[in-house]
Amino acid sequence: xxxxxxxxxxxxxxxxxxxxxxxxxxxxxxxxxxxxxxxxxxxxxxxxxxxxxxxxxxxxxxxxxxxxxxxxxxxxxxxxxxxxxxxxxxxxxxxxxxxxxxxxxxxxxxxxxxxxxxxxxxxxxxxxxxxxxxxxxxxxxxxxxxxxxxxxxxxxxxxxxxxxxxxxxxxxxxxxxxxxxxxxxxxxxxxxxxxxxxxxxxxxxxxxxxxxxxxxxxxxxxxxxxxxxxxxxxxxxxxxxxxxxxxxxxxxxxxxxxxxxxxxxxxxxxxxxxxxxxxxxxxxxxxxxxxxxxxxxxxxxxxxxxxxxxxxxxxxxxxxxxxxxxxxxxxxxxxxxxxxxxxxxxxxxxxxxxxxxxxxxxxxxxxxxxxxxxxxxxxxxxxxxxxxxxxxxxxxxxxxxxxxxxxxxxxxxxx
Amino acid sequence: xxxxxxxxxxxxxxxxxxxxxxxxxxxxxxxxxxxxxxxxxxxxxxxxxxxxxxxxxxxxxxxxxxxxxxxxxxxxxxxxxxxxxxxxxxxxxxxxxxx
Numbered sequence: 073x074x075x076x077x078x079x080x081x082x083x084x085x086x087x088x089x090x091x092x093x094x095x096x097x098x099x100x101x102x103x104x105x106x107x108x109x110x111x112x113x114x115x116x117x118x119x120x121x122x123x124x125x126x127x128x129x130x131x132x133x134x135x136x137x138x139x140x141x142x143x144x145x146x147x148x149x150x151x152x153x154x155x156x157x158x159x160x161x162x163x164x165x166x167x168x169x170x171x172x173x174x175x176x177x178x179x180x181x182x183x184x185x186x187x188x189x190x191x192x193x194x195x196x197x198x199x200x201x202x203x204x205x206x207x208x209x210x211x212x213x214x215x216x217x218x219x220x221x222x223x224x225x226x227x228x229x230x231x232x233x234x235x236x237x238x239x240x241x242x243x244x245x246x247x248x249x250x251x252x253x254x255x256x257x258x259x260x261x262x263x264x265x266x267x268x269x270x271x272x273x274x275x276x277x278x279x280x281x282x283x284x285x286x287x288x289x290x291x292x293x294x295x296x297x298x299x300x301x302x303x304x305x306x307x308x309x310x311x312x313x314x315x316x317x318x319x320x321x322x323x324x325x326x327x328x329x330x331x332x333x334x335x336x337x338x339x340x341x342x343x344x345x346x347x348x349x350x351x352x353x354x355x356x357x358x359x360x361x362x363x364x365x366x367x368x369x370x371x372x373x374x375x376x377x378x379x380x381x382x383x384x385x386x387x388x389x390x391x392x393x394x395x396x397x398x399x400x401x402x403x404x405x406x407x408x409x410x411x412x413x414x415x416x417x418x419x420x421x422x423x424x425x426x427x428x429x430x431x432x433x434x435x436x437x438x439x440x441x442x443x444x445x446x447x448x449x450x451x452x453x454x455x456x457x458x459x460x461x462x463x464x465x466x467x468x469x470x471x472x473x474x475x476x477x478x479x480x481x482x483x484x485x486x487x
Numbered sequence: 488x489x490x491x492x493x494x495x496x497x498x499x500x501x502x503x504x505x506x507x508x509x510x511x512x513x514x515x516x517x518x519x520x521x522x523x524x525x526x527x528x529x530x531x532x533x534x535x536x537x538x539x540x541x542x543x544x545x546x547x548x549x550x551x552x553x554x555x556x557x558x559x560x561x562x563x564x565x566x567x568x569x570x571x572x573x574x575x576x577x578x579x580x581x582x583x584x585x586x
Binding site: 311313314317322323324325326327371372373374375376380381382414415471472473474 | 489522529530531560
């Protein structure tokens with residue numbers, strides 16, 4: 073059924089009994105054309121685009137927990153495309169463009185709010201590097217505007233704009249098309265649209281091994297038994313190395329906890345997204361009124377999804393240096409994801425050493441904004457056997473050839 | 488907050504330390520091919536569970552040491568010196584705190 077104002081009205085007249093589950097609770101088959109391991113945003117998007125773009129509908133998404141329960145449900149909901157290199161610019165802006173029409177494409181309100189992203193400069197050095205960064209974006213055809221301290225102040229008056237601020241605001245740059253989207257809705261929207269096209273979404277199904285025949289992938293061994301498929305795509309973020317080990321290869325991935333937290337809900341005080349590269353902190357206000365905060369990794373390998381108080385303190389210290397009035401707020405909830413960090417903070421999308429097995433990983437702390445393009449390009453390689461043009465620079469092989477796309481160093485984004 | 492058993496100073500809060508990643512990665516010979524060199528630089532086991540890793544007590548004695556630590560529970564199972572081989576027994580064997 074289509075969601076619309078009319079279906080709401082019809083429901084209002086009939087006691088809202090006409091609603092159907094958003095996606096089918098499919099009965100698992102013993103074989104499919106394609107299996108996707110990982111029911112987060114990237115996996116669900118890949119399943120949707122396999123069906124939508126390539127007509128491949130005999131697909132199962134296997135999720136060991138509940139869909140969107142991993143990093144997709146744990147991020148700070150920021151979408152943006154302010155990267156440095158041309159390869160990255162193409163990749164992330166393609167994703168942002170897909171986000172811009174996603175609610176219509178999926179017939180599901182993902183609550184995209186293009187409220188802009190303001191990057192803060194706290195020193196002359198910051199101002200210089202922001203100029204370089206904004207100009208690189210413009211040379212790649214993405215609009216970015218350098219702004220003065222006064223203009224930043226007008227966009228986010230709750231910032232400490234005084235001359236003796238701990239983190240003086242000297243200016244910055246803005247990507248106006250950037251903003252936030254409701255993370256759960258992205259997972260549910262893709263799940264519903266994929267399910268409507270015939271994709272099976274199977275939860276509580278953990279992959280415990282890969283079935284290999286003559287060295288090629290022939291299926292997966294799961295907590296619900298063996299499921300066969302000639303093509304398998306892994307989209308499991310922080311658990312990528314675990315799955316790679318089951319298939320007999322390694323990845324250049326280390327898994328870390330990335331924390332996020334929200335304050336109690338308050339009246340509107342911040343209607344844009346603020347990011348301070350100098351501290352690594354990023355802040356926005358949700359539609360419920362919570363101040364949503366995140367910053368640096370807990371810098372030791374972890375699959376714990378909870379992070380330490382030492383880093384919480386560092387995140388909050390950074391946020392309060394930017395927004396002193398927030399010191400009066402109570403912290404409501406905190407959590408962490410498991411992020412798959414690679415050395416150049418750029419993704420890996422393509423074949424693995426096992427024929428028929430493909431992977432989409434390495435997004436680190438920046439996977440949410442890339443759900444549409446990650447799904448699009450994983451679907452492409454699963455359907456055609458060839459990398460999409462956008463994904464060509466982002467192959468596993470680059471770690472052997474040395475051709476890294478070094479966004480970590482280049483744009484100062486802590487991935 | 489993890490308590491890291493510094494091999495010199497005894498248990499201290501985790502934020503006195505820096506984690507130096509996986510232990511026992513050996514640099515290949517300079518004549519090694521791209522595959523080996525790339526493997527050495529970038530590819531990791533990244534285990535979900537018991538991990539052998541290097542830590543440095545930067546806000547203390549400055550010493551490097553090895554830990555056997557669980558990446559899921561964060562439990563520290565063992566500590567051993569930088570030049571020691573990893574312990575066969577992965578049981579809790581914390582050093583005595585200094586007198």
